[in-house]
Amino acid sequence: MRIKRFIRQLAGVFAGAALIAAAVQQPVAAQGVTDKVVKIGAYDALTGPIPLTGKQMSAGWNAAVNAANDAGGVNGRKIELLIEDDGYEPSRAMAAVRKLVERDQVLVMTGLGTPTTVVAAKYLEQAKVPLLFPMGASSTQLNHAGLKQLFMAHPAYLTQAEIIVGWMIDHVGVKKPCLVYQVDPSGEDHFAGAKKAVAARKMELSAAETFERGTTDFSAQVLKMKNAGCDFVYTATTLEASARLVTAADRIGFKPKYAGFTTQADATLIKLLGPLAEGFYAADMMARPESDAPAVKAYLANMKKYAPDVDPTFFTAYAYSAMQLVIEAIREAGPQPTREKVISALEKWNPKQSEMMGPIVFSANDHDGKRSLYMIQVKDGKWVQVSDWIVAK
Known part of the structure; x- marks a missing residue:
């Protein structure tokens, strides 16, 4: 009896698996x-x-x-x-x-x-x-x-990092570029793009600090970047993490220029940082709300x-x-x-x-649909466009 019951249960398991597989593979019109x-x-x-x-x-x-x-x-x-x-x-x-x-x-x-x-x-x-x-x-x-x-x-984060870091060097007088990035595929993308931008200008990153997803304390990262003499930090982070990082840097008197990618081109960053947001740069890809x-x-x-x-x-x-x-x-x-x-x-x-x-x-061979950005900066508590559209090469 136990063997028969086990066989019936096993059959039920296989039947359930078959139903799931069928659900994934059934005709799409249904x-x-x-x-x-x-x-x-x-x-x-x-x-x-x-x-x-x-x-x-x-x-x-x-x-x-x-x-x-x-x-x-x-x-x-x-x-x-x-x-x-x-x-x-x-x-x-x-x-x-x-x-x-x-x-x-x-x-x-x-x-x-x-x-x-x-x-x-x-x-x-x-x-x-x-x-x-x-x-x-x-x-x-x-x-x-x-x-x-x-x-x-x-836009791909490698594309964004290459455009943003390069523009900051070319237009804002950055001499010792640095970045903070998350340990995951998106962070590696940012890191690769930043390296590509500095290499094209015969420069090197002065520091490249990492963090794990969900990190809330950036004291160690900002101290290392301060000691490295960074005059610019590319914040390859979530919006919330970027606000925490800038706040941590301010506590130790570290005041570099900052620039973030599109997810930081947001009024929420200004709300979270208050006066500390002044001068922050970011890339945008959307029509401005004004x-x-x-x-x-x-x-x-x-x-x-x-x-x-x-x-x-x-x-x-x-x-x-x-x-x-x-x-x-x-x-x-x-x-x-x-x-x-x-x-x-x-x-x-x-x-x-x-x-x-x-x-x-x-197209049939290319599903990466957007490769252009423009730069904005917080001035007098508001985001202001400070560049024309920049198209990735």
């Missing part, structure tokens, strides 16, 4: 689309070390979805956005993505975070589920990895309407614009959208003009 609804999934860091960023991303995504639904949806269907919290942890992101694909059966995915996107992209590549415009970047593992299901609108462009005015109005408790930031703007692009891709996939049709539509974007991001360019 997933994420009904006569009335199209489902979009997202993984987001609503808890963990970057909850401010996660809340802003969700607010931007939801504002774009609600605005689209109030305007009639996409090809006669309402959009249902399903968001799962992953706490900015890769293992939780994997669980969240599997749930959204295998149980909720979303048509396409988006998300937040480089370490989480790296693991999500690998799974979604095998499951043949498009991953569209996540907030994150990695030259080797995302932007330039040749993944067929992944489409990036956020612009008179109709698309910016519509974005601000929709944020006020659908997310009145969330202030507009770089992250709300990126999420809003990225979700508009997701919806446009589904619309262009036709009245009966499938995952293959979405990818086919995207690969014809050469270019697609995003009203807030500028041109996005894809």
Whole structure:
């Protein structure tokens, strides 16, 4: 009897595994689309070390979805956005993505975070589920990895670091450049880009300090950079970590120039740092909120309407614009959208003009859609544009 019961249990296990495999491999037309609804999934860091960023991303995504639904949806269907919290942890992101694909059966995915996107992209590549415009970047593992299901609108961190560090040397008189970067694929990307920028100018990095994801105390890193005589620090960190780093440096009288990448081009940084934010540089890729462009005015109005408790930031703007692009891709996939049709539509974007991001360019062989930035700086408590658009070589 025990043997028979064991055999029945084992058969149940194999049957369950077969059902999961079938869920991943079933015809794409059966997933994420009904006569009335199209489902979009997202993984987001609503808890963990970057909850401010996660809340802003969700607010931007939801504002774009609600605005689209109030305007009639996409090809006669309402959009249902399903968001799962992953706490900015890769293992939780994997669980969240599997749930959204295998149980909720979303048509396409988006998300937040480089370490989480790296693991999500690998799974979604095998499951043949498009991953569209996540907030994150990695030259080797995302932007330039040749993944067929992944489409990036956020510039690779190697590209960003090369542009930012090079511009600071060329235009701000930096002599002893340094950086702080996270120990993960995104951090290695920043490090490689910074090294490329200084090498092109026959210079070297005076210091390159690392930290683990979730670090809150940067005392050791700033002391080493002060002792190395750094006159500029590239903060290859999350926005929250950047604020902690600058605060720690100020406590010991270390006052270099700072520049961050796109995730720090945000009003939240000024709120967190107060007067210490003055003079901080960052790269941006979005239309500025003070612009008179109709698309910016519509974005601000929709944020006020659908997310009145969330202030507009770089992250709300990126999420809003990225979700508009997701919806446009589904619309262009036709009245009966499938995952293959979405990818086919995207690969014809050469270019697609995003009203807030500028041109996005894809092809069948290149899914890295954005390679241009401009520099901004905090002046009198506000971000001000201080360069023209800079295109990566």
